[in-house]
Amino acid sequence: xxxxxxxxxxxxxxxxxxxxxxxxxxxxxxxxxxxxxxxxxxxxxxxxxxxxxxxxxxxxxxxxxxxxxxxxxxxxxxxxxxxxxxxxxxxxxxxxxxxxxxxxxxxxxxxxxxxxxxxxxxxxxxxxxxxxxxxxxxxxxxxxxxxxxxxxxxxxxxxxxxxxxxxxxxxxxxxxxxxxxxxxxxxxxxxxxxxxxxxxxxxxxxxxxxxxxxxxxxxxxxxxxxxxxxxxxxxxxxxxxxxxxxxxxxxxxxxxxxxxxxxxxxxxxxxxxxxxxxxxxxxxxxxxxxxxxxxxxxxxxxxxxxxxxxxxxxxxxxxxxxxxxxxxxxxxxxxxxxxxxxxxxxxxxxxxxxxxxxxxxxxxxxxxxxx
Amino acid sequence: xxxxxxxxxxxxxxxxxxxxxxxxxxxxxxxxxxxxxxxxxxxxxxxxxxxxxxxxxxxxxxxxxxxxxxxxxxxxxxxxxxxxxxxxxxxxxxxxxxxxxxxxx
Numbered sequence: 160x161x162x163x164x165x166x167x168x169x170x171x172x173x174x175x176x177x178x179x180x181x182x183x184x185x186x187x188x189x190x191x192x193x194x195x196x197x198x199x200x201x202x203x204x205x206x207x208x209x210x211x212x213x214x215x216x217x218x219x220x221x222x223x224x225x226x227x228x229x230x231x232x233x234x235x236x237x238x239x240x241x242x243x244x245x246x247x248x249x250x251x252x253x254x255x256x257x258x259x260x261x262x263x264x265x266x267x268x269x270x271x272x273x274x275x276x277x278x279x280x281x282x283x284x285x286x287x288x289x290x291x292x293x294x295x296x297x298x299x300x301x302x303x304x305x306x307x308x309x310x311x312x313x314x315x316x317x318x319x320x321x322x323x324x325x326x327x328x329x330x331x332x333x334x335x336x337x338x339x340x341x342x343x344x345x346x347x348x349x350x351x352x353x354x355x356x357x358x359x360x361x362x363x364x365x366x367x368x369x370x371x372x373x374x375x376x377x378x379x380x381x382x383x384x385x386x387x388x389x390x391x392x393x394x395x396x397x398x399x400x401x402x403x404x405x406x407x408x409x410x411x412x413x414x415x416x417x418x419x420x421x422x423x424x425x426x427x428x429x430x431x432x433x434x435x436x437x438x439x440x441x442x443x444x445x446x447x448x449x450x451x452x453x454x455x456x457x458x459x460x461x462x463x464x465x466x467x468x469x470x471x472x473x474x475x476x477x478x479x480x481x482x483x484x485x486x487x488x489x490x491x492x493x494x495x496x497x498x499x500x501x502x503x504x505x506x507x508x509x510x511x512x513x514x515x516x517x518x519x520x521x522x523x524x525x526x527x528x529x530x
Numbered sequence: 531x532x533x534x535x536x537x538x539x540x541x542x543x544x545x546x547x548x549x550x551x552x553x554x555x556x557x558x559x560x561x562x563x564x565x566x567x568x569x570x571x572x573x574x575x576x577x578x579x580x581x582x583x584x585x586x587x588x589x590x591x592x593x594x595x596x597x598x599x600x601x602x603x604x605x606x607x608x609x610x611x612x613x614x615x616x617x618x619x620x621x622x623x624x625x626x627x628x629x630x631x632x633x634x635x
Binding site (some may be wrong): 193194195216217218219220221224235239241280 | 544545546547549550579580582583584585587588589592596597630631633
């Protein structure tokens, strides 16, 4: 029988939540790597037993873990991330030049075709690739060496490369996003990059429509329509229908268009989910009510999804990597909160139930659909 | 201390590094030649490669800022990593303590 495995990264370890296709009863495994910050855990779409986890600590730095048996056992792999050449400087918060320094791996994106190939998005922003299952890493330095690189500035959470999207129809095309440089696209498998930020407006910037400098929080894509992208920017929910060449605001009737996460229904490319957060000063839901908003029209028209979610006294946040969808016939939607809850909707968002209530603050949520 | 002697030294790792290396509270290592912070950390990393980068930066070899080295009730963190540690460490009577700063929540 088919089932799902939810991979949860938290401030104090990783947790694996498994269920059958009903997604009603769950087994909880963890904490794995207890006490460590687990920024991201993601499985290979080629081999679901292959899972990668980014394990990090302010004391001990970066560790990379790999499982080859679906998360039952783990082994440490390579954690050496050396920038290509002399890395130079980017801008610091105060506008002064600041040297590029590796801090941690924010996001792991396993290849769509090779189980041993995986991409890593790091802070300070750069893209690395491993073709040996995480044992060794090489920077795809064309991104960081883009002419705009010396002008990139960190967002409040650091200058992180947090989003990596691989085009399933064009192996040469990939997208990344950096806080607070913006979105970039490569059409040559990561060798060269172009900023794709036209249409974004960020009023806090000296030039609100500058080519780079936008605080993109997350980008999502449906595999059947990879030229259509959805973006949760710092403020504003955006959409592009030409692979990021031009963006249009689709915030529509959202109560606030600040937020972090965004994702797309597994079988409906125009059905999109966001979790509105009050503002960049108030990182919790409006009115203390946790609401996922769903648009079935690719944006602009949004409906609040509340059944099973707390509608009073709720002041959690949902971070950028903490939402995922499964690929079962009845698409399941998942998200984790900074309050330690992981919610599942087995019916595309109509109803919700907490799988777990009291984990450490959730940094990331991914889901594997198991046959 | 003889530069050519082989010393059996003891090292105490912090909790999280013990778990990462899957060892107990104390490990023993053989050091050929001078017993220094560098030679001990070299030996730790050689025996337990999963600890590469967790005690010191892999490229610069700088001690991670929130870790300290103690031996014989003295802080050796700011001494030269090539300074010879006390004879008691070289003789295995006292361990080198690798200690994580008490900070954070």
